[in-house]
Amino acid sequence: MSKPVVDFWFDxxxxxxxxxxxxxAAQAAEAGxxxxxxxxxxxxxxxxxxxxxxxxxxxxxxxxxxWRDLERLxxxxxxxxxxxxxxxxxxxxxxRAAIAGDGEAWREAYCLAVFRTHFGEGRPIDTAEAIGALLxxxxxxxxxxxxxAQSDPVKLRLRTETExxxxxxxxxxPSFVTPDGELFWGNDRMEAAFAWARAHADx
Amino acid sequence: MSKPVVDFWFDxxxxxxxxxxxxxAAQAAEAGxxxxxxxxxxxxxxxxxxxxxxxxxxxxxxxxxxWRDLERLxxxxxxxxxxxxxxxxxxxxxxRAAIAGDGEAWREAYCLAVFRTHFGEGRPIDTAEAIGALLxxxxxxxxxxxxxAQSDPVKLRLRTETExxxxxxxxxxPSFVTPDGELFWGNDRMEAAFAWARAHADx
Numbered sequence: 001m002s003k004p005v006v007d008f009w010f011d012x013x014x015x016x017x018x019x020x021x022x023x024x025a026a027q028a029a030e031a032g033x034x035x036x037x038x039x040x041x042x043x044x045x046x047x048x049x050x051x052x053x054x055x056x057x058x059x060x061x062x063x064x065x066x067w068r069d070l071e072r073l074x075x076x077x078x079x080x081x082x083x084x085x086x087x088x089x090x091x092x093x094x095x096r097a098a099i100a101g102d103g104e105a106w107r108e109a110y111c112l113a114v115f116r117t118h119f120g121e122g123r124p125i126d127t128a129e130a131i132g133a134l135l136x137x138x139x140x141x142x143x144x145x146x147x148x149a150q151s152d153p154v155k156l157r158l159r160t161e162t163e164x165x166x167x168x169x170x171x172x173x174p175s176f177v178t179p180d181g182e183l184f185w186g187n188d189r190m191e192a193a194f195a196w197a198r199a200h201a202d203x
Numbered sequence: 204m205s206k207p208v209v210d211f212w213f214d215x216x217x218x219x220x221x222x223x224x225x226x227x228a229a230q231a232a233e234a235g236x237x238x239x240x241x242x243x244x245x246x247x248x249x250x251x252x253x254x255x256x257x258x259x260x261x262x263x264x265x266x267x268x269x270w271r272d273l274e275r276l277x278x279x280x281x282x283x284x285x286x287x288x289x290x291x292x293x294x295x296x297x298x299r300a301a302i303a304g305d306g307e308a309w310r311e312a313y314c315l316a317v318f319r320t321h322f323g324e325g326r327p328i329d330t331a332e333a334i335g336a337l338l339x340x341x342x343x344x345x346x347x348x349x350x351x352a353q354s355d356p357v358k359l360r361l362r363t364e365t366e367x368x369x370x371x372x373x374x375x376x377p378s379f380v381t382p383d384g385e386l387f388w389g390n391d392r393m394e395a396a397f398a399w400a401r402a403h404a405d406x
Contacts, residue, residue, distance in 0.1 A: 049262055049264075059252055059374065061252075061369075061372050061373070061374040062374050062375075064372060065372060065374065065386060065388055068385075068386070069387075069388070069392075072385075072395075072399075166264075169264050169267060169268060170264070171262065171264040171265050171268065172265075182271075182275075183268060183271070184272075185268055185272070186391075188389075188391045188392075189272075189391075192275075196275075
């Protein structure tokens with residue numbers, strides 16, 4: 001029996017997507033599901049809600065809490081944490097490069113490297129130089145991939161992915177969508193999403 | 204060694220406070236912590252953020268998700284769920300009655316009854332008649348408690364409790380605060396809050 005596939009929607013500038021990205025592969029293996037990486041942009045979705053920045057910046061108490069909570073989570077996972085400044089940074093190029101790498105063997109390593117660089121080391125991910133270095137580190141042909149990332153088909157694909165996310169009811173990241181269309185929001189709902197996919201695939 | 208006390212801040216109109224209220228006693232016992240019920244009002248805190256209703260009403264996609272998520276959570280806990288209409292309802296009298304019952308043996312039963320009535324059966328909790336019946340059901344002297352609930356000292360106490368919640372950085376419910384001041388937000392952070400309190404009490 002093939003494994004049910006859970007879509008893992010994330011934005012490289014989304015704080016809780018970082019621990020989720022670190023946990024996803026092992027949790028999926030344990031749950032007996034496969035995951036499909038679905039990079040998208042939260043910005044247009046936030047804009048449609050009337051927000052011109054991260055809600056963590058707009059709502060100060062929520063922001064303060066989130067940074068402390070993330071620090072605790074990373075501590076519990078024994079992964080590095082360093083708050084990027086400024087936050088949020090433009091994740092468009094990072095997402096386009098991930099779209100360009102769809103189907104490539106290095107893609108997962110690239111995604112993990114982006115998150116670790118950004119939230120583990122607090123370093124920027126919004127320049128071609130930074131993304132090129134991360135592509136190279138992940139074993140990708142950086143120059144040609146950066147070119148592909150900035151091509152019209154890839155730009156269009158990221159736009160349609162983001163529109164699809166909005167159409168699925170996604171309003172934050174990370175989000176998980178099961179084959180039967182159940183939406184689970186947040187790093188802390190990953191296990192529930194995978195268990196749901198597994199339970200409903202067995203039926 | 205006495206158990207560390209975790210403050211359990213909740214609003215009777217807060218959706219996720221319902222499953223949290225059902226789970227709290229057993230989870231606390233398992234974790235080896237005590238809980239202190241801290242009813243407060245989210246309304247003034249939301250107002251200070253510029254919201255004149257629940258964020259689940261203001262942000263439609265988030266609201267749709269929350270109701271489905273709550274339904275799944277209640278299903279997993281095998282507790283009844285019925286969406287109150289209208290939502291949110293005024294929880295001030297319900298909170299004042301809980302304040303009035305501070306230290307009374309019936310208080311926990313009353314709090315659980317309010318949540319079960321409101322989110323398990325979808326019934327209103329915003330009238331003296333409803334709250335009186337719930338007090339009576341919990342074994343409280345309903346008439347005198349309703350009177351006390353509407354006295355100036357109790358009204359003032361609920362205001363200062365809500366101000367204290369805001370001062371602690373609380374921006375949503377349920378929230379948990381450990382003896383060393385760590386804030387945990389959400390039904391899904393209860394276990395982490397209790398584990399934190401336990402681990403730091405042992406030091």
